[in-house]
Structures are given as C-alpha cells and as structure tokens.
Amino acid sequence: MSLEVTDMILEDLKRELIGRRVSRREDLESLVKNSLKRSLREILKKNYNETDLIRLIRDSNKPFIIIFFGVNGVGKTTTIAKFAWMLKRNGFSVIIAAADTFRAAAQEQLALHASKLDVPLVKGKYGGDPASVAYDAIQSAKSRRVDVVLIDTAGRMHTDKNLTEELKRVVKVAKPNMKILVLDSLAGQDALEQATYFEKIVGYDMVILTKVDADSKGGIVLSLAYKLNKPVGYVGIGQDYESLVKFDPEWFAERLLS
Ligand code: GDP
Numbered sequence: 001m002s003l004e005v006t007d008m009i010l011e012d013l014k015r016e017l018i019g020r021r022v023s024r025r026e027d028l029e030s031l032v033k034n035s036l037k038r039s040l041r042e043i044l045k046k047n048y049n050e051t052d053l054i055r056l057i058r059d060s061n062k063p064f065i066i067i068f069f070g071v072n073g074v075g076k077t078t079t080i081a082k083f084a085w086m087l088k089r090n091g092f093s094v095i096i097a098a099a100d101t102f103r104a105a106a107q108e109q110l111a112l113h114a115s116k117l118d119v120p121l122v123k124g125k126y127g128g129d130p131a132s133v134a135y136d137a138i139q140s141a142k143s144r145r146v147d148v149v150l151i152d153t154a155g156r157m158h159t160d161k162n163l164t165e166e167l168k169r170v171v172k173v174a175k176p177n178m179k180i181l182v183l184d185s186l187a188g189q190d191a192l193e194q195a196t197y198f199e200k201i202v203g204y205d206m207v208i209l210t211k212v213d214a215d216s217k218g219g220i221v222l223s224l225a226y227k228l229n230k231p232v233g234y235v236g237i238g239q240d241y242e243s244l245v246k247f248d249p250e251w252f253a254e255r256l257l258s
Helices: 003-017 028-045 053-059 076-089 104-117 130-144 161-174 189-201 219-227 249-257
Strands: 064-069 094-098 121-123 148-152 178-184 206-210 232-236 244-246
Touching (some): 003 028, 003 219, 064 161, 076 104, 076 232, 094 104, 121 130, 148 161, 189 219, 206 219, 219 232, 219 249
Parallel strands (some): 064 148, 094 148, 178 206, 206 232
C-alpha cells in the first residue's frame, strides 16, 4: 500500500495504543489487531457508498445503460461478462454492445462470452464507429424490451487523443445511467493515474477493482479506496463468472488481517 496510507495507519495505532493501560488478562495481540482492523475499516470506508445496483436497475426506466471504461488488460471484458451473468441471475434481460471496434480480439472475446451466457451481442465492423454500435445496441434493447445494455469501450493507451474524443462521443450518444471504471488492483500507481485520466475526460460513478485474488492480500485496494474519491462497487476475485462480489469494507479489513 502507499506510504501515505501506511503513515495514516501508524498514526491511528499510535493514537489509540500509546499510553493505554493494559491489564494482565488482556491479550495484547488481539488488542493491536482490533485497533488495526478499525483503522483499515475507516480507510476502506472513506469513499464507500453502498450501491444497490440491482434495485437501482429495477426502479429505473428501461433500458438501463451501463458503460465500462478501462485500459486494455485490466479485465474489462471479463468484468462485463461477469456483470451480464449477475444481471441474468437476478432476472434481467441483457444486451452487450461490443463498442471496442479497434481491437478485433476484444470483439471476439466478448462474442464468446455472450454465446456462453446466451446474451445477444451487437458488434460493429472492425475500425467502425463505436458510437453507432452503442446506438444500435440501445435501439435493439428498446425494440426488444431488454432491461440492461452493457457497453464495452476501447481501452488502448490513455495517451491516445483519438480515443479520448471517441469515448466522449460514445458517452454523448449512449447517455448512460451509470459509468463504471475498471481498474486492475495489480497496477498500483498506474491505476490511480488511469482514474485521474478517465475522470477528466468522461467521468465515472463507480470503480470495479479486478484481480484482487491475484494480489496476495490486496493492500493496494486500501490506497485505491482511499484516494479515488469514488466508491469501489465490486471487486473481481477470479476468472469465472461468479467471482464478482460487492465490495464490503468490513470483509476486506478482515481479509487483510487473516
Ligand atoms: P481487457 O483487456 O480489459 O478486456 O481484459 P480481459 O477481460 O481480457 O482480462 C485480462 C485477463 O485478466 C484475462 O486473462 C482475465 O481472465 C483476467 N482477469 C480478469 N478479471 C480477473 C480477476 O478478477 N481475477 C483474476 N485472477 N483474473 C482476472
């Protein structure tokens, strides 16, 4: 985790523990552990705001449109597939828009997930206009009365100027109900830079942190949860469809200390 967060935890512990009288019967280890847990929980809760997405979708006009951003390799495609699975399990119909027309592999990968999940997919031509793919998917959802549209977007390096304009256009056309930024918990400082970039160009409502299972304990999540100024809604804890779980500060604090 970052030095800033480490310092904060140390300060918390000093404040709570130094000078504290301890009786002989008290177990020192669990005393320190409890203080530490409290401190971790506070940090993880800083921007936390439980989003009941299922209820939000249930209560909204249809189709509910969610757009996903993130640089290549963070796990965006997998996350969209996990989302489709979760939504289907909750009784919603879903359509996926493969609006990353820049990377043929991304479209193929999404098509594979879509057929496994038995979810319709709207694709564009390679190099085609991503905004029109999003538009077509939304029109198709409207005519078929589909509940949720999940839009994938291109994630080539974030210094690419065309990509910036392209993303802005997709957002303008799609008018999403929710914008989700997907970040890789293994990316460390880069993840924070990506968050700043996407906030500047298109903004986002929620973060999903992937590959938390691959990070030995997930310490970077503390720094991200604290610094992003946006709620972490879900975390990816594996490669299969079931492994997208709601972010829970209590659970995470436990996990870090187990
Ligand atoms: P994209 O380029 O952002 O669309 O990334 P992909 O969805 O193709 O994912 C890149 C790799 O990360 C794939 O091998 C995924 O299986 C893997 N991946 C995605 N999410 C997770 C996760 O939560 N945990 C683990 N261990 N692997 C993940």
